[in-house]
Amino acid sequence: MYVGLDMGGTHTDAVLIAGGRVKRYCKTPTAPEDYLHTVTRALDEVLEDIATGEVRRLNLSTTVCTNAIxxxxxxxxxxxxxxxxxxxxxxxxxxxKNFILSGAIDHRGRPTSSLVATEIEAADKELRKAAIRHLAIVGKFSTRNPEHELQIKEALSPDYDFITLGHRLSGRLNYPRRVFSAYLNSAVASVYEAFAAAIKTYASSRQLPVEPDILKADGGTLSLAASRSLPVETILSGPSASIMGALALAPSSRDTIILDIGGTTTDIAFLADGVPLFEPLGITLAGYPTLIRALYSYSLGLGGDSCLRVRDGRLSIGPERLGPALALGGPAPTPTDALITMGRLDLGDKGAARRGLEQLGDQLGLTTGEVAAAIIKQMATEIASQTRALLEGINSRPVYTVREVLEDKKLRPEQVIVIGAPAPLLAAELEAAFGLPVVAPSLAGVANAIGAALSQPTTEITLQADTEQGFLTIPEEGIREKVQRGFNLEAARRRALAALQDRLRRLAPAAASAELEVVEEQSFNMVSGFYTTGKNIRVKVQVKPRVSPLEGDEHDV
Structure with a gap:
């Protein structure tokens, strides 16, 4: 049996999947001040009367880090x-607090300038005086040689709560993105630890036989234990869960638009020939560009609980969410109130919803029924307009998917898959706005939890070798070892795959047999005068992304 849980800012969903079918599901309010209570309530409902020994997978997705940032x-x-x-x-x-330290390592991993001990001591003193408990240590070429980052950490006081070393985040060379990634990793560590501790406490108290896994932004999973040192990897796990859930509920081999309509936002994503688009450089969050691998998605401030207003004689939807719908005791009318008034949704105080829309209608010169219909039509139109703008940007450059770069590919969507609780209620208006067939699968309201449950581990490493210097590095694993001058691309490929297999056994033991693939390899001769002095070799390998379908065998995403 597979269990999936998606903790959003408003609701937490859980599902139980057995024999390739969703057997149970639930939706419960999220209590940000008490993660354990929320997790317990959701998981206990789907696991009631289930022998815990039958649980083979517990996967989770969450927006706690994203929301904190x-x-x-x-x-x-x-x-x-x-x-x-x-x-x-x-x-x-x-x-x-920021400290620019002396010292340097060049692009080939050679120390060219030493660290200054008094600078580190002064920084340590100032940090302790300011009671700052979380640090990030980042050297420009630490992926080629991490010794200075390690020496800085060793020289600091031993009682900091959390320290991120830049070279452990990614093997790619981009110093600004590595700095911001390390900053965010340390910044969200405390809030993520509260979530992880709640999950760990629940799993231990129920004696679950599996280690919980957490969904990452790239659509794969990471063990909960490993994620506690890499919380930044869970940023945008919610949107990635929606993409994986849509793939499981409505598999496609065509260019496709995926919409996840929630209470506050609508997440927009795309498939190229059925494969999710990918952020090639890394995501940008709150203005910080990072090295975090992620599926492509865009959050539009438009959802079922978006605030409705009349501004300058025109209807305005969002982006603010002031609370739930009027029908549920909220302070302002929302699209949910429009759906209730139209009779599409049987929920809450229908009179309160209708009165709120009557006030909007008076300002717009429309009847209550007309304003309700106008709200839903405008919501669909704005979503379609933003989607077309995103498509224009995507088609102006090479299309990246989780498998490959499609140099000449132009996305021409043939359908829209819509998930989220309001999905089936908006299908007709979305179909008219997009001019495309709209698929609103059953269980669309818990698609994120389904996507989390069915996702499988992914990870990558990058091997960099310099045979003239006689060293190779695998920064994600903290590996720096000697190589002989005859070390070549084939040997680098074997070493990288072996290291990736070891990493997978540690981070996700249950997936140790997953398929591995080489996604990038380069080998260049280094020349001095008229002679070849060595080779510069780079190999990047990854676990091939996969998702378990609801029925049948596993298939690639």
């Missing part, structure tokens, strides 16, 4: 940066 509920972070020569670090000082 967007709302500013993060921990202050001390940044210790070693940018080296040739880079102005002024734009990288994102922490509550």
């Amino acid at each position: 967007v709302t500013g509920r993060t921990s202050p972070v001390g940044m210790l940066l070693e940018p080296g020569p040739g880079l102005n670090p002024a734009g990288l000082t994102c922490g509550a």
Whole structure:
């Protein structure tokens, strides 16, 4: 049996899948001040009378890190940066305290300037005085040689709560993105730890036989234990769960638009020939570009609980969410009230919903029924308009998917898959707005929990070898080891795949037999004068992304 849980800011959904079918599901309010209570309530409902020994997978997705960043509920972070020569670090000082340290390592991993112990001691003293408990240490070329980052950490006081080392986040070279990734990783550590502790407590109290896994932004999963040191990987796990859920509920081999309509936002994503689009450089969140691998998605501030107003004689929907619908005791009319008034949704105080829309109608010169219909039509039109704008941007550059780069591909969507609780209620208006067939699968309201339950582990590593220097590095694993001058691309490929297999066994033991693939490999001769002095070799390998379908065998995404 597979169990999936999706914790959003408003609701938490849980599903139980057995024999390739959803057997149980539930939706419960999220209590941000008490994650354990929320998790217990949701999981106990779907696991009632189920022998815990039958549970083979417990996967979770959550927006707790994303929400913490967007709302500013993060921990202050001390940044210790070693940018080296040739880079102005002024734009990288994102922490509550920032220290630019002397010392440098060049692009081939060679130390060219030593650290200054007194600078580190002074930074340590100031950080402790400011009571900053979370740090990030990032050197420009630490992926080629992490020794300075490690030395800085060793020189600090041992009692900090959380320290991120930049070289452990990604093997890719992009110093600004690595700085911001490390900052966010430390900033969300406390809020994520509260969520992870709740999950761990529940799993232990119920004696579940599996280690819980958490969904990442790239649509794969990571063990809960490993995620506690890499919480930044869970940013945007909610949108990735919606994409994976849509793939499971409505598999497609065509260019497709995916809409996840929630209470506050509508998440927009795309499939190219049935494969999710991918952010090639990494996601940007709250203005911070990062190295975090992610499925492509865009959040539009338009949802079922968006506030409705009349401004300058025109109807305005969102982006603010002031609370639930009037019918549920909220402070302002929402699209949910329009659906209730139209008779499409049997929920709450119908009189309150109708009275709120009557007031809007009076301002617009429309009857209550006319304003309700206008709200839903405008909501669909605005979603379609934003989707077309996104498509135009996507088609102006190479299309990246989780499998490959499609240089000449132009997305031409043939259908729209819509999920989220309001999905089937908006299908007709969305079909008219897009001019495309709309698929609103059954169980659309718990698609994110289904996507979480069916997702499987993914991870990647990058091997960089310099045979002239006689070293290779795998920064994600903290590996730096000697190689012989005869080390070549084939040997690098074997070493990278072996390291990835070891990483997978540690991060997701249940998926140790997953298929691995080489996604990038390069080998260049290094020449001095008229002689070849060595080779510069780079190999990137990953676990092939997969999702378990609701019926039948596993299939690639």
